[in-house]
Amino acid sequence: MPFIEENDLLDLHKDIDKAQILNERLLDQIKYKNKELRSSKIQRNVLAGFTGIFLLSVLALYSFNAGARSNVKEDNGKLLVMSLDSLKVIEARLNNLKMKNEELSTVKEFYLAKEFLDKEKIYSVQIKSFIDNNVTLTSNALNNTLFVKTNPFYSYSLGNFETIEEARSFRYQLVKMGFNDAFVASYQNGKRLKIEDPN
Numbered sequence: 001m002p003f004i005e006e007n008d009l010l011d012l013h014k015d016i017d018k019a020q021i022l023n024e025r026l027l028d029q030i031k032y033k034n035k036e037l038r039s040s041k042i043q044r045n046v047l048a049g050f051t052g053i054f055l056l057s058v059l060a061l062y063s064f065n066a067g068a069r070s071n072v073k074e075d076n077g078k079l080l081v082m083s084l085d086s087l088k089v090i091e092a093r094l095n096n097l098k099m100k101n102e103e104l105s106t107v108k109e110f111y112l113a114k115e116f117l118d119k120e121k122i123y124s125v126q127i128k129s130f131i132d133n134n135v136t137l138t139s140n141a142l143n144n145t146l147f148v149k150t151n152p153f154y155s156y157s158l159g160n161f162e163t164i165e166e167a168r169s170f171r172y173q174l175v176k177m178g179f180n181d182a183f184v185a186s187y188q189n190g191k192r193l194k195i196e197d198p199n
Contacts, residue, residue: 037107044101051097055090121188123167123196124157127179150192157185164196 131153148155158174161167167184174182184196 121186123161123164123186124159125171125182126155126157126185127182128156129153148192
């Protein structure tokens with residue numbers, strides 16, 4: 001097992017505390033973004049409904065004018081003409097709504113993937129356990145790490161894998177790097193289910 005000096009361990013403790021606070025802030029931001037996503041979806045649906053009603057109204061007016069126009073005789077060679085500018089404005093608004101809908105779909109896919117990781121069974125490779133919750137080795141660059149309380153310890157795991165084979169392969173690479181005590185564990189809803197067989 002690699003050797004860590006006390007000063008380095010204290011620095012790691014500080015980094016872990018900062019990362020844990022950052023993770024909590026990120027979770028709060030995700031909750032806030034979910035609320036924004038729901039409200040923007042409602043707004044988009046209401047706007048789409050009003051746009052549909054408006055388009056139907058314009059179409060009804062146009063067909064009414066076309067029918068009335070066929071009944072009206074030419075008055076000194078002048079005909080009634082409907083403005084095409086309003087139709088161009090409506091078309092531009094529809095295109096803008098389609099683009100916003102695509103952006104919202106991308107954001108929704110991200111949050112659905114996050115929910116999937118929280119609800120589905122995943123595998124991760126635990127590399128260390130700590131007695132106190134004052135050590136966090138996660139950083140902004142490592143977003144697929146787990147820091148889970150397994151009484152009475154706090155365990156630190158790397159990787160989020162859908163299959164146990166992927167996790168075992170990753171564990172083998174970590175063992176080759178010197179983490180001889182690393183093992184594969186299964187998690188669901190942020191809690192460890194069990195330690196998996198290493199073979």
